[in-house]
Amino acid sequence: MAEHFEGSFTQQEPIPDDAIAAALEVLKSGRLHRYNTAPGELGETALLEQEFAAMVGAQYALAVASGGYALACALRAVGVAPGDAVLTNAFTLAPVPGAIASVGARPIFVEVTRDLTLDLEDLLAKAGTARVLMLSHMRGHLCDMDRLMELCGGAGITVIEDCAHTMGAAWNGTPSGRHGHVGCFSTQTYKHINSGEGGLLISDDPEIMARATLLSGSYMLYERHAAAPPPEYFEQPRWDTPNVSGRMDNLRAAILRPQLANLPRQVAAWNERYRAVEKGLRGTPGLTVIERPDAESIVGSSIQVLLEDWPGEKVEEVVARCGQRGVELKWFGAPEPVAFTSKYDQWHYAKPNALPNSDAILAGVLDMRLPLTFSVPDCHLIARIIREEVSRVFQSPGFVQP
Numbered sequence: 001m002a003e004h005f006e007g008s009f010t011q012q013e014p015i016p017d018d019a020i021a022a023a024l025e026v027l028k029s030g031r032l033h034r035y036n037t038a039p040g041e042l043g044e045t046a047l048l049e050q051e052f053a054a055m056v057g058a059q060y061a062l063a064v065a066s067g068g069y070a071l072a073c074a075l076r077a078v079g080v081a082p083g084d085a086v087l088t089n090a091f092t093l094a095p096v097p098g099a100i101a102s103v104g105a106r107p108i109f110v111e112v113t114r115d116l117t118l119d120l121e122d123l124l125a126k127a128g129t130a131r132v133l134m135l136s137h138m139r140g141h142l143c144d145m146d147r148l149m150e151l152c153g154g155a156g157i158t159v160i161e162d163c164a165h166t167m168g169a170a171w172n173g174t175p176s177g178r179h180g181h182v183g184c185f186s187t188q189t190y191k192h193i194n195s196g197e198g199g200l201l202i203s204d205d206p207e208i209m210a211r212a213t214l215l216s217g218s219y220m221l222y223e224r225h226a227a228a229p230p231p232e233y234f235e236q237p238r239w240d241t242p243n244v245s246g247r248m249d250n251l252r253a254a255i256l257r258p259q260l261a262n263l264p265r266q267v268a269a270w271n272e273r274y275r276a277v278e279k280g281l282r283g284t285p286g287l288t289v290i291e292r293p294d295a296e297s298i299v300g301s302s303i304q305v306l307l308e309d310w311p312g313e314k315v316e317e318v319v320a321r322c323g324q325r326g327v328e329l330k331w332f333g334a335p336e337p338v339a340f341t342s343k344y345d346q347w348h349y350a351k352p353n354a355l356p357n358s359d360a361i362l363a364g365v366l367d368m369r370l371p372l373t374f375s376v377p378d379c380h381l382i383a384r385i386i387r388e389e390v391s392r393v394f395q396s397p398g399f400v401q402p
């Protein structure tokens with residue numbers, strides 16, 4: 001009898017008891033709006049910002065309504081205007097080009113490498129076309145951040161990091177989100193801390209952060225923040241920054257603060273699961289494991305592998321066979337967008353430029369979530385199932401070896 005996996009790939013852990021208790025306190029107070037504070041009180045949202053800034057070592061932090069909102073807010077705050085070009089990854093998810101489109105700007109897609117990071121050669125070739133790079137650390141893969149910042153510094157490019165998948169990760173010891181001018185995070189259910197929806201934005205630049213704070217809908221109450229720039233930085237921008245309402249509320253912040261304190265333990269749990277799957281898949285015929293550089297401290301909340309140069313129908317066969325055994329794989333080579341998964345050439349509104357290397361690589365990318373509701377033995381079982389099915393299809397007589 002073939003083994004079958006019974007777990008759910010979309011089931012996250014419950015909200016911890018201390019977070020539920022904190023949420024109940026906010027509900028009992030009735031003061032859910034972040035600026036609805038008692039005299040002298042720092043609300044949950046202000047405290048979350050303060051704690052997040054301290055955790056990543058940023059001067060300033062701002063909590064907002066979603067990760068996508070944080071990205072769009074960052075673009076406006078660094079001065080992106082309608083019609084401007086913004087460089088970004090070909091391999092990312094829909095909210096990234098969506099944030100660029102939401103401010104009337106145009107994404108210019110940069111190729112992905114076999115390591116699933118931004119192709120720095122292609123970035124260099126396109127550096128003259130835009131003043132801003134929105135760098136998406138898609139599925140937690142960090143490119144060589146030292147080299148990237150050197151290259152962008154030389155080309156006068158402002159870097160906004162999309163850290164939706166890298167909260168808790170680092171490159172050469174520097175937390176993800178701290179290399180670029182602005183770092184954006186998501187606290188949506190499928191990310192690393194869970195408030196249903198939510199986002200965070202960090203920077204050391206007081207002018208950018210004053211504009212971001214006003215944009216987020218602070219009215220003239222920015223002095224109630226505890227991780228915002230001093231009031232003098234708001235003097236000028238308060239006259240000419242629109243209020244694009246997108247605040248976080250105290251209920252979500254209350255749920256997030258205990259989870260943030262527990263993040264290092266969660267990261268360790270994710271990585272134990274990631275390494276278990278990685279080990280189980282290594283050496284599978286026809287399958288390439290993505291090697292993670294020593295400089296990268298990962299958060300293994302998902303794992304990707306390559307079926308390089310496989311015919312599309314054979315990749316589909318693997319996905320279907322694994323699916324029948326309870327293992328849910330996403331394929332970035334599918335001809336149509338499915339559920340959360342879509343690809344740059346399917347974002348027609350963005351008039352995507354052609355990217356032949358990315359097409360070839362993405363045609364072989366399989367992607368799998370690793371929620372913490374899975375045990376380590378679950379991860380061993382999942383790896384055995386994928387290994388068996390990939391081997392079976394790869395070694396079947398009908399397979400024309402690449």
Ligand SMILES: *Cc1c(COP(=O)(O)O)cnc(C)c1O
Nearest residue numbers: 066067068093095162164186188
């Ligand atoms: C989820 C996600 C976002 C946006 O986050 P939301 O909080 O859902 O708006 C941005 N970038 C990537 C890569 C994501 O996966």
